[in-house]
Amino acid sequence: MSKLRQIFNTSYCRYYSQQVKKKLPIITCKRPEYNHYEGQTYSKFDGVKLASAGWLNVKSKGDYFTIYGDANKKEEKEVFKKSFEDVGVRPELIEVMSGQGYNLPTAIQAKSIPFILEGYNTVVTAETGCGKTLAYLLPIFQHILDWKTSVKDEFNSPLAVIITPSRELDAIQSATPGTAGRLSTDPGQRYNAP
Numbered sequence: 001m002s003k004l005r006q007i008f009n010t011s012y013c014r015y016y017s018q019q020v021k022k023k024l025p026i027i028t029c030k031r032p033e034y035n036h037y038e039g040q041t042y043s044k045f046d047g048v049k050l051a052s053a054g055w056l057n058v059k060s061k062g063d064y065f066t067i068y069g070d071a072n073k074k075e076e077k078e079v080f081k082k083s084f085e086d087v088g089v090r091p092e093l094i095e096v097m098s099g100q101g102y103n104l105p106t107a108i109q110a111k112s113i114p115f116i117l118e119g120y121n122t123v124v125t126a127e128t129g130c131g132k133t134l135a136y137l138l139p140i141f142q143h144i145l146d147w148k149t150s151v152k153d154e155f156n157s158p159l160a161v162i163i164t165p166s167r168e169l170d171a172i173q174s175a176t177p178g179t180a181g182r183l184s185t186d187p188g189q190r191y192n193a194p
C-alpha cells in the first residue's frame, strides 16, 4: 500500500471515529462509513448508503450492522412526561381536553405546541395517528382566544385557514376539533374556538 493511501486511510478512520463520538448512532456497521446517526442528512443524488447493499458479493461474508431502535428513547420519555400546562396550553383548553379524555399531550404535541404558540413557522412530521392534528389545532385555538381579548371589534374575516391536500384529510381535520372547539358548518371550514 502506498504511503499516500496509508495517510488517506488514517485520516478517513479518524474522521469516522470522530463522527461516532459526536453523534448518537442509529445504525452502526462493521465498516463505519455505512453508520447512520441521529439528525444525519443525505444527499438526494447519492441516496442512503446501506451496508447490506453489497451483501450479494461473496466478500461481504461476516459483514454486519446493528440497529439501535431505542436511540431516541431517553428524549421521548422526557417529552412524554410533559403535561398540557407544561407546554403552555391555557387552562380553559386543558379543561376541554381532559373532558374528552385527553389528559397528556402526545410526544409530537409536546414538541410542537410550544414552538407554534411562540409564533414560529413550524413543519410537523411524524407517523400517522400520533396526534399531529391537535398539535397544530390547539395552538391555533389558543392564538384565537388571545387575539379575541385584545381586539375590540368583531372579526369579519377567517382567523385561521387550514389547507388539506385531499377531501379525506379534510374530513379528519374537521372531526378532530370537535374535541376542543365547535366546528361551523361553513364550507370554508371555519373553526370557532370555544
Ligand SMILES: Nc1ncnc2c1ncn2[C@@H]1O[C@H](COP(=O)(O)OP(=O)(O)OP(=O)(O)O)[C@@H](O)[C@H]1O
Pocket: 101, 102, 103, 104, 105, 106, 109, 126, 127, 128, 129, 130, 131, 132, 133, 134, 172, 176
Ligand atoms: N393528547 C392526546 N391524547 C389522547 N388521544 C389523542 C391525543 N391527541 C390526539 N389523540 C387522538 O389520536 C388519534 C390520532 O390523532 P390524529 O388524527 O391527530 O393523528 P395524526 O398524526 O394527525 O394522523 P394522520 O397522519 O393520519 O393525519 C385521534 O383519534 C385523536 O383524537
